[in-house]
Amino acid sequence: MKKILVINPGSTSTKLAVYEDDKQVWRESIYHSTEDLAHFHHINEQYEYRRTHTLEALEKANIALKFDAVIARGGMLKPTPGGVYRINERIKHDLWHSTMEHASNLAAWIAYDIASAVGCPSFIADPVVTDELRDIARLTGIPEIPRISVFHALNSRAVSRRYAARIGRKYEDMNLIVAHLGGGISVSAHHYGKVVDVNNALNGEGPFSPERAGTIPARQLVDLCFSGKYTHKELCKMLNGRGGLVAHLGTTDVPTIIRWAHAGDKKHKLIIESMLYTVAKQVGAMHVALHAQTDAIILTGGIAHNEYCVSTLREWLESIAPIVVMPGEDEMGALAMNALGALNNELPLQEY
Numbered sequence: 241m242k243k244i245l246v247i248n249p250g251s252t253s254t255k256l257a258v259y260e261d262d263k264q265v266w267r268e269s270i271y272h273s274t275e276d277l278a279h280f281h282h283i284n285e286q287y288e289y290r291r292t293h294t295l296e297a298l299e300k301a302n303i304a305l306k307f308d309a310v311i312a313r314g315g316m317l318k319p320t321p322g323g324v325y326r327i328n329e330r331i332k333h334d335l336w337h338s339t340m341e342h343a344s345n346l347a348a349w350i351a352y353d354i355a356s357a358v359g360c361p362s363f364i365a366d367p368v369v370t371d372e373l374r375d376i377a378r379l380t381g382i383p384e385i386p387r388i389s390v391f392h393a394l395n396s397r398a399v400s401r402r403y404a405a406r407i408g409r410k411y412e413d414m415n416l417i418v419a420h421l422g423g424g425i426s427v428s429a430h431h432y433g434k435v436v437d438v439n440n441a442l443n444g445e446g447p448f449s450p451e452r453a454g455t456i457p458a459r460q461l462v463d464l465c466f467s468g469k470y471t472h473k474e475l476c477k478m479l480n481g482r483g484g485l486v487a488h489l490g491t492t493d494v495p496t497i498i499r500w501a502h503a504g505d506k507k508h509k510l511i512i513e514s515m516l517y518t519v520a521k522q523v524g525a526m527h528v529a530l531h532a533q534t535d536a537i538i539l540t541g542g543i544a545h546n547e548y549c550v551s552t553l554r555e556w557l558e559s560i561a562p563i564v565v566m567p568g569e570d571e572m573g574a575l576a577m578n579a580l581g582a583l584n585n586e587l588p589l590q591e592y
Contacts, residue, residue: 243258244576244579248571251343255270256268259576261580262576270293283342305354306358310358312348313367314364315347315348317369319369320370322365322397323590327363348362351364361583365394366397366578368390369389369393372436390440392569393428395574396435398573398574400430403564404416417537419537419541419553421449421539421543422542422569423542424451425522431529447515447519448483451480451485452483485511485515502548519553523553527560534561535561536563539565540565540569541567
């Protein structure tokens with residue numbers, strides 16, 4: 241039996257879990273208040289603070305520092321193929337000097353520190369910058385603006401592997417489309433174990449979502465940029481954080497929007513269905529990327545819990561391929577699964 245520690249920092253929390261093989265035996269979410277975090281001016285300054293809280297939580301739960309592996313959420317590294325990576329100095333360096341600040345950049349540092357003290361390996365797996373795009377999928381009509389792969393790689397690949405195992409097949413032998421439906425939405429084409437195309441779910445491409453703008457007409461955006469009405473920071477926030485449903489309706493709460501739609505509010509109905517329409521169009525594009533040979537379409541993420549959204553997408557998509565609903569996201573379980581696969585030599589270790 242393998243004992244695995246999982247570390248997953250977010251903007252205001254640090255999630256921890258211990259697994260014995262594939263069974264979760266302990267879980268804790270450490271909340272970091274706005275007041276506590278206000279003392280830090282850069283994400284790197286939070287390293288000792290978060291590491292100390294992690295060790296204190298383990299001690300409080302009487303969990304001995306004896307692990308077969310420690311695995312961390314992958315941070316904002318350089319674009320890299322997906323898979324399991326042993327944390328090395330290059331990974332640590334690139335996370336520490338990343339141009340994109342995010343709490344996940346600290347995860348590998350904390351995992352490496354604990355693993356070094358314990359004497360076990362430390363890993364990351366399928367970071368959001370996972371990049372396996374085909375060359376043909378990278379180009380745009382402006383050479384200075386190539387397409388970039390940023391998406392929900394960890395959950396998308398984990399649900400794909402679980403689905404394949406459930407039907408007695410190998411993920412590496414299948415063509416799958418995964419629509420991760422959350423605060424951001426990514427739709428990825430999985431071709432024999434590689435994500436060969438996917439929308440940039442962070443910075444203005446693909447479907448619009450509860451808080452992101454998705455693809456918007458380029459010329460109109462340029463005009464807005466030079467209108468003098470908004471700062472650079474405000475425009476970036478329109479793309480990520482204040483776009484999508486919240487821009488139209490002032491909320492990201494999908495169930496509430498749907499209740500308004502059911503009550504006869506035409507605006508709420510139009511906007512939620514328009515969002516789902518953009519998801520369906522993106523699935524169609526990924527179907528083309530798979531040469532129209534899609535084995536299944538997996539709907540995952542928090543919005544996949546909503547039957548109205550699922551049934552609406554079924555109407556658009558069921559003629560393409562079977563629809564599989566795997567709602568929510570289990571990042572902790574996905575990370576543990578990757579660590580266990582690496583320890584059992586079922587998943588190859590990649591070199592960063």
